[in-house]
Amino acid sequence: xxxRLCVRLSCKGCPLAFATGELxxxxxxxxxxxxxxxxxxxxxxxxxxxxxxxxxxAEAGQTSIWEADLDGPAAQPGAEFKYVVLDIAxxxxxxxxxxxxxxxx
Numbered sequence: 418x419x420x421r422l423c424v425r426l427s428c429k430g431c432p433l434a435f436a437t438g439e440l441x442x443x444x445x446x447x448x449x450x451x452x453x454x455x456x457x458x459x460x461x462x463x464x465x466x467x468x469x470x471x472x473x474x475a476e477a478g479q480t481s482i483w484e485a486d487l488d489g490p491a492a493q494p495g496a497e498f499k500y501v502v503l504d505i506a507x508x509x510x511x512x513x514x515x516x517x518x519x520x521x522x
Contacts, residue, residue: 418522419457420492420522422447424483424500425466435513437502438467438481445483449498449521453490459503487521496521 424445439444443515448455448462455462465483497518502511 419486419488422485426481428479434502437504437509437511440504442506443502443504445501446501447498448501449496451496454496454498459501463487492521494521
């Protein structure tokens with residue numbers, strides 16, 4: 418069964434992650450211990466796609482939204498993961514710090 422993941426990066430919530438996500442070529446990854454989630458290597462992990470934020474939205478310019486549908490081994494219930502913003506051009510990785518680990522539903 419597919420799992421829909423959605424990440425909202427905010428300049429208020431995590432300025433570094435938001436700034437890194439705004440760089441050309443950056444992406445948000447779902448990184449975990451399994452091979453399907455990249456074995457904790459963001460370069461090998463599933464990537465989320467940036468979604469448009471309406472220009473008239475109250476948080477336009479201050480928020481970015483990233484989404485992906487994971488299926489198969491990547492969506493294994495109980496798998497531990499974190500989100501990471503990956504900027505390959507500058508070799509920058511910004512890991513989420515808010516909680517120890519997330520658990521795939």
